[in-house]
Amino acid sequence: MPPRPVSTTMTRMTPKQPDTAPATRRLLHEDLTREILSAFYEVYNTLGYGFLESVYARALFSELTRRGLHVQREVMIDVYYKGECVGSFRADMLVEYRVVVEIKASTWLVEADRNQLLNYLRSSCLEVGLLLHFGPRPRFKRVVAENARNARLPNQVVSASSASS
Secondary structure (H helix, E strand, C coil), X not given: CCCCCXXXXXXXXXXXXXXXXXXXXXXXXXXXXXXXXXXHHHHHXXXXXXXXXXXXXHHHHHHHXXXXXXXXXXXXEEXXXXXXXXXXXXXXXXXXXXXXXXXXXXXXXXXXXXXXHHHHHHCCCCCEEEEEEECCCEEEEEEECCXXXXXXXXXXXXXCCXXXX
């Protein structure tokens, strides 16, 4: 007699019903990233696919601020090498001074997109980033860079300069 198929139950995740499975440990900035992802899906479901990155950025900025979050667009973040500021990069968004958000509106995400965000995190005092893809199907990647370098840079702060929205 053939073995019986194993029945599994999976809860469908939606922006209003994120994954509620019990976790053994919490993610870094979990509540904040869940809120950002919920806003991302709200924007995608409303606008759909096919707009320029700047349109999605403005819509996401609007949605996040409606939810009471502090959001900066096109914020300059310092890059450090052995404790010395050697440059800066312009992040699409910085939410609550804790999560870098990079927006892509291309057909495909490539590994270089994730690596770019990871390098931003590794070279700054920030640890969590979200790569939001407004492609034919909405996708996201959560990137974390927990390293000792971040703990050794007590004077490192995010630059206060940001471009106007």
